[in-house]
Every structure is written in C-alpha cells, then in structure tokens.
Amino acid sequence: xxxxxxxxxxxxxxxxxxxxxxxxxxxxxxxxxxxxxxxxxxxxxxxxxxxxxxxxxxxxxxxxxxxxxxxxxxxxxxxxxxxxxxxxxxxxxxxxxxxxxxxxxxxxxxxxxxxxxxxxxxxxxxxxxxxxxxxxxxxxxxxxxxxxxxxxxxxxxxxxxxxxxxxxxxxxxxxxxxxxxxxxxxxxxxxxxxxxxxxxxxxxxxxxxxxxxxxxxxxxxxxxxxxxxxxxxxxxxxxxxxxxxxxxxxxxxxxxxxxxxxxxxxxxxxxxxxxxxxxxxxxxxxxxxxxxxxxxxxxxxxxxxxxxxxxxxxxxxxxxxxxxxxxxxxxxxxxxxxxxxxxxxxxxxxxxxxxxxxxxxxxxxxxxxxxxxxxxxxxxxxxxxxxxxxxxxxxxxxxxxxxxxxxxxxxxxxxxxxxxxxxxxxxxxxxxxxxxxxxxxxxxxxxxxxxxxxxxxxxxxxxxxxxxxxxxxxxxxxxxxxxxxxxxxxxxxxxxxxxxxxxxxxxxxxxxxxxxxxxxxxxxxxxxxxxxxxxxxxxxxxxxxxxxxxxxxxxxxxxxxxxxxxxxxxxxxxxxxxxxxxxxxxxxxxxxxxxxxxxxx
Numbered sequence: 075x076x077x078x079x080x081x082x083x084x085x086x087x088x089x090x091x092x093x094x095x096x097x098x099x100x101x102x103x104x105x106x107x108x109x110x111x112x113x114x115x116x117x118x119x120x121x122x123x124x125x126x127x128x129x130x131x132x133x134x135x136x137x138x139x140x141x142x143x144x145x146x147x148x149x150x151x152x153x154x155x156x157x158x159x160x161x162x163x164x165x166x167x168x169x170x171x172x173x174x175x176x177x178x179x180x181x182x183x184x185x186x187x188x189x190x191x192x193x194x195x196x197x198x199x200x201x202x203x204x205x206x207x208x209x210x211x212x213x214x215x216x217x218x219x220x221x222x223x224x225x226x227x228x229x230x231x232x233x234x235x236x237x238x239x240x241x242x243x244x245x246x247x248x249x250x251x252x253x254x255x256x257x258x259x260x261x262x263x264x265x266x267x268x269x270x271x272x273x274x275x276x277x278x279x280x281x282x283x284x285x286x287x288x289x290x291x292x293x294x295x296x297x298x299x300x301x302x303x304x305x306x307x308x309x310x311x312x313x314x315x316x317x318x319x320x321x322x323x324x325x326x327x328x329x330x331x332x333x334x335x336x337x338x339x340x341x342x343x344x345x346x347x348x349x350x351x352x353x354x355x356x357x358x359x360x361x362x363x364x365x366x367x368x369x370x371x372x373x374x375x376x377x378x379x380x381x382x383x384x385x386x387x388x389x390x391x392x393x394x395x396x397x398x399x400x401x402x403x404x405x406x407x408x409x410x411x412x413x414x415x416x417x418x419x420x421x422x423x424x425x426x427x428x429x430x431x432x433x434x435x436x437x438x439x440x441x442x443x444x445x446x447x448x449x450x451x452x453x454x455x456x457x458x459x460x461x462x463x464x465x466x467x468x469x470x471x472x473x474x475x476x477x478x479x480x481x482x483x484x485x486x487x488x489x490x491x492x493x494x495x496x497x498x499x500x501x502x503x504x505x506x507x508x509x510x511x512x513x514x515x516x517x518x519x520x521x522x523x524x525x526x527x528x529x530x531x532x533x534x535x536x537x538x539x540x541x542x543x544x545x546x547x548x549x550x551x552x553x554x555x556x557x558x559x560x561x562x563x564x565x566x567x568x569x570x571x572x573x574x575x576x577x578x579x580x581x582x583x584x585x586x587x588x589x590x591x592x593x594x595x596x597x598x599x600x601x602x603x604x605x606x607x608x609x610x611x612x613x614x615x616x617x618x619x620x621x622x623x624x625x626x627x628x629x630x631x632x633x634x635x636x637x638x639x640x641x642x643x644x645x646x647x648x649x650x651x652x653x654x655x656x657x658x659x660x661x662x663x664x665x666x667x668x669x670x671x672x673x674x675x
Contacts, residue, residue, distance in 0.1 A: 078109075094167065094621070109638060133663035141662070143631075158662075159626040166622045172218070173235040173636045174616030174643065177655065178609070179214035180239050182589040185277070188213075191269050195262045201254075203246045208255040209582075211236055211246055216586035218610055220564035223252040235618040238634055238658055256570075256578035263581055267333045268357060270588060274330045278595055282332060282358070284545055285324050286552040287350065287367045289343050290559075292566040292580075293318040301573045305339035311566060319568075321559075321580065322346055324354065329551040329591050333357060334584060336577055344373045351385060362528065364388055366545055381424065381525050388524040388545055395521050396429070403429050411540050419539035426524045428542050436518025443481050443513065450478035450485065454503050462496050484510045522546045558587055562607055601649040609646055616643060616654070625662075634658045 080091040096108050132138070142157045183189060192206035199205050214236065215226050231237070231247035240246055274280035291309055293316035298304035304317035311318075318339035324332045333354060337346065351365065365380075369390035372380075380387050399420055406418040406429075414433035419426060453474040461467045468489065475482045483506075490500035524542050531538075559565045565583045570576045593606040621633040635657050639647060647653065 094165075108640070133661055138659075158629070158631070160623045160631060161626060162623065164624050168620045168622055169232075170617045170619045171233050171235050172614045172616075173238075173618035174613030174639070174654075175218045175610045176214055176234050176236055176239055177616075177636075178593070178613055178652075179217045179589060180210065181652070182217075182592050183210055183213065186270070186273050186588065186592060188585070191266065192259075195265070196258055199258055201251070203242055203251065205255050205258055207240050207242055207246055208251055209259060209585075211240065212252065212255065212582050213585045213589065216563050216582055217589050218614065220562075220586070222569065223256075224249060227252055235634075235636070238618065253575070256575045256582075259581055260574055260577040263577075264333075264357060266581075266585075267331070271332060271358070274326075277592070278328070278330070280326055280328065280330050282326055283362060284327050284364050284366060284548070285332060285354070286327065286549055287322070287324045287347070287365055287371065288549065288552040288556070289320055289322045289337075289346060289371070290556045291318045291320050291339065292560070292568060294576075295567045295569050296571050298571060300571055301576055303336065303338045303573060303576070307338075307340035311560075313567075316567070319576065319580075320346075321556075322350055323552060323555060324350070325552050325555055327545075327548045327551060328595060329555055330595075331555070331584065331588065331591070334580075336580055343371045344376070347372050347376050348379065351380070362386070364526070364545065366549060368549065377525070381527070384527045386524070386526045386528065388522060388542060390546070391427075391521045391523050393516070393520060395427075395523075396516060396519060399427060399429075399521070403427075409539050411543060417539040417543045419542075424525065426526065426538060426542065428522045428524070428539050428546075429519060430522070430543050431519045433518065439517035440514060443517070446478050446481040447484065450474055450481055453477075454485070454487075458498060458501060458503075464490050464492070464494075464496050467496055467501065484513070555587065555591075558590060559583055562590065563587060596650060600651070601646070604646065604649070609650075612643055612646055615640070629662055629664055632661045632663070 078093050078095045080093070082089045082091070093109050098106050098108065100106055144157055144159050189206060189210065192209055193204065196205040196209070201208075211231070212223070212226065215221060215230055215234075218234075219230060221230055227247050227249040231244065236246075237243060245251070271280075271282065291307065291311060293309060293311050293313045294301070294304055295316070298317045301317075301319075303319050305319075306314070306317055307320070308314075309316070309318055320337040320339055320341045321334060322337060323334045326332065333350075335350065335353065347365075347367070354363075364386040366388045367390075369392060372387070372389055377387065377389070399422070402422075403418060403420050406420055408416040408418050408431075410416050415430070417428055417430045419428050421427075453470075457467060457470055457474075461470060471487070471489070486504045486506060488500070488502040488504075490496050494500045522542065526538075563583045563586045565580070568576055568579060570579055590606045593609065597604050597606065597609065616637055616639055618634060618636045621635055623631045623633070625631060636654065639654065
C-alpha cells in the first residue's frame, strides 16, 4: 500500500487530494491498483466549508475542535490559529479489522428493535458498560464469526470494528462481563418471543396460522454436574457418549421463529407436543392454527386430544399405513401438483389421508434399494462359494443383513442346522419376486394425515390434497433452522457448566438466528440468488483501519476509516438498498500515548 496524491487546479488555485492505494499482483502477472481509503483534500488554502466539516476530538482536552490540515512541506498561512501540519510521509495504517459484516449485524439488530427491547429489560442492571451492548456484541459475533465468550474476549473483538460500532472500548469485551451478561437474559425469553412476533408482523406482514414444529438436540463437553437438564438420550448429532439437551422449536412457513423451549436431554419427542401447544396458546391466545410436524412427534392419544379441542394438525405417518388404505385409495383420482408429483385424498373418521407420489423420489428409492440388494446378493454368493464353517457363516450373514437393511427381506434364506454340513443343499437362498415388485411400486409414496376442523375449510376433497401436501413440504423450513443453529451459528457443542448460562447460550444463538432469518427474507425479494452467509462473507472484506498521521508539533491525528466496497460488495449493498455509514470523526492526541489499544493479557 502507498499514499497517492491527486492534484487539481480549480478557480485559479491548486488543490491536492490524498488516498491510500493498494497494489496487487494478478494471476496473469499484471499489476492492478485499488483505492482503499479516500483521505480528502489537504491544502494550504482550504475553503471555509471544508474547515467546518473537519471536526476533531481532542483527547488531551476532551473536547471537539475544528482544525484545518496542511501538509508539512507547506507553511501554515498567517492568521490560521487552528491549523496543524501533517507529516504525510510517516502515515501508518494500523489495526485492520472486519467492519462490513459487523455493521450489517448491528443494522439488523436495530431494525428488529432489539436495542430498545434489551435496554428496557436490562437498563436497571448495574454495569460499567450497558448490558444491552454486551449482549449485542455476543449476538453479532454469533452471526458473523461464532465463537466462545473467551474467544470474543481474547481475539474477535480486537479483530472487529465493534468498538466503533458500539462506541465502547475494550471494557465491553472483558471476559467476566461477557459471562455475567448471560446471567441476566434468560428470564426474558418469553417476552422476547412475543416482542419478535410483533416485529415479524410489522416488517414482513408475517402470518402465524401454519406452524412448523420439530425438535433437535445439542450435546455438551464436560461432566455437566450442575446442569439438571443435561441427560443422555437419543442424539441427533451422533454423540450418544455425551450428555445433551433437547430443543423444541416452532417456526412459520417462512422460517420466522415463534417460540422455543429447552428440555432435558432424555425427553421423548412424543411427550412434548401437548405441553408446547399449551405454551403457545398461553403466550399468543387460542386462535386458528395448523400444527405441522413429523410422524415421530405426536402419539395417537395426543392427536385424539387435539381433535377433541378443535386443534388442527398435519402429520406424517409410517409407510405401513399405506397398506391399510391401499384398496380404498386405489379408487381415488390423482391430482397433479407439478410435473412428476401427484396426490390423492381419502376421508375417514374425521381425518384426511393424503397419498403423495413423487416420480423423482421413486427413482431415487428404487436405485438405493437396487444397490443394497445387489451388494447383499454378491455377499451371499461369496459365502456359498467359500464359507464352509457354520459359525463363520452365521456371523458373516448377520453382517450382510445389517448392511443391506430392508433389502435383505426380499431373500428367504434356509440356514444349515447345527448337525448339517455347509453346502449348496443346506444353505439355500430364494428371491421373493412378488414382494420386490410391491416394494418397487410403493417407492416414492408416502401418506400424511390431517384434521382441519374449520367451517370455511373447502369441502371439495380434490382441492384439499395439494394444499395439505404443500403445507407438509414446508417442514424443510424448521429443518433449515436447525441446520443454521448448528452449522452457521455454531450452537454445538456447549461448554458451559451452569444451567442458567446454558439457557442463555441457546438464547444468544436464537437471537443470531433471528438476525439471519431477517436478512434471508430481505434477500428473498431484493436478491433471490444470494444467501445470508454469502452476503456476510462478502461484506467481511470491507475492513476498517486506523490511519495515524503524526503532526509537526508532536501530536498524532487518528482517523478510523472503512475501506471502499469493491463492485461485488457494492452490488450487494445496492440490492439491499443500504449505504455505508459516514466515516467516524477524527481524533487527535499527544503522540506520547501508544497508538495501539490495550489488549488482554
């Protein structure tokens, strides 16, 4: 990088403008230059308007002053009492740190009204730095570059522009302050959810008549002796060796969260539905809603209670139910949803059963079964040729069955008895062709069941089937939310060993998800081809640097400046109708004070 001077003669006077330029070597071997910072005009005859705009905070006097800047190779004009000479040759660029993504995170925080909400809830709590700003720091970190509280304290804060964005020094990122902030926020979870629902309605005209409900788990590292909810249970993360908690979440069809709950790690999915329905009705009232969920969540008893209470639901069912209604469904007409997808509907005992069949899914399931079956048959033929020991044969046969899964059920195997030798007469395999054909025909098909006790619900069954199928397909939104929690927001594993902080850690991730889903919905209308993660990664390239210019009188002029966006970044900002904020005001102080900020030991 180097300092470039641009000269221009205007109205008979010479004007000089300065900028910081970066020189880069391209893959072709050529050199390209890019302007990083525009420092503006520094001349020996500044206009009065320019002098007024250059307001500098004097750290020695603790006041703002209007100063006129002049290069050291030109004398300060006579009568200029507030002029200072700058040694531009000694200009330094210090502390490059990410700005664009942090600025966008703070912008989303303000747009959701979270600054106002948390100031009202936490404003009475004592603290050198407002707890609302400490929480904002944690949530923006979770959105941009998720890490532990210690990582925020030790590394991330110093490498981000959050000091300028929050107007706080390093006190906001002190380790104890970050952990203590978690102790204050958990009790406001339900009020936060109610506040956000009103914001979703205002910002996106969100509808909450179709609710998607699902559960996931996240595991701990450590003994978890002070966390009663940390239990061993069914792990969706493939870590049955670790204790975990279960997270229940309900979102809209757009992925906007309505509420969540943290449950003990050994909670069975089928025991959560009724309590969560009651929780939603307590928070938001008993209004017309449809609960959409996967087949493992409700029990028959829970569905019966929902029918009695007039609560609408739509749930997946086991594939075995297809055999029970196969004959009755055979007479019903198909309704095309789109090319390669068709549905039909059956009404029985106050419930609706929708049979869906996908051509693409059928091809995929056929191919998977065929691949597993071929591997199973090859293994059986290998055993028939080579294995002569019965115990060895039974052991290898069990392994083959496990690898083949359901594909093994299409082969009937006659195994040698204990008193028989192992040969082709005592070890016989027969292929069940009829069962194979029936399974092939059912591939790509599944059934969902629903109860919609609404008087204005269309009675035309042909119109109901496509609508119910489309609702059920939206379960991918809650699955996408869990993926965001665990991957983009780095929810797992949890290292906290106090239950209150575990709940707060999940709440911080929940707030990070709220920021991301807000950005997602903005991009849906403004730039459909972009994802929130792509935008945040691209804007992280907009850096903030401290420009230090020594003066001839022994002081130091400091300008915090963010770099100019490149064409791709500018395109994203234009798509979102965003403009980068004005540059922070300059500061001046005695050069005897070190130019580097104090860092944690």
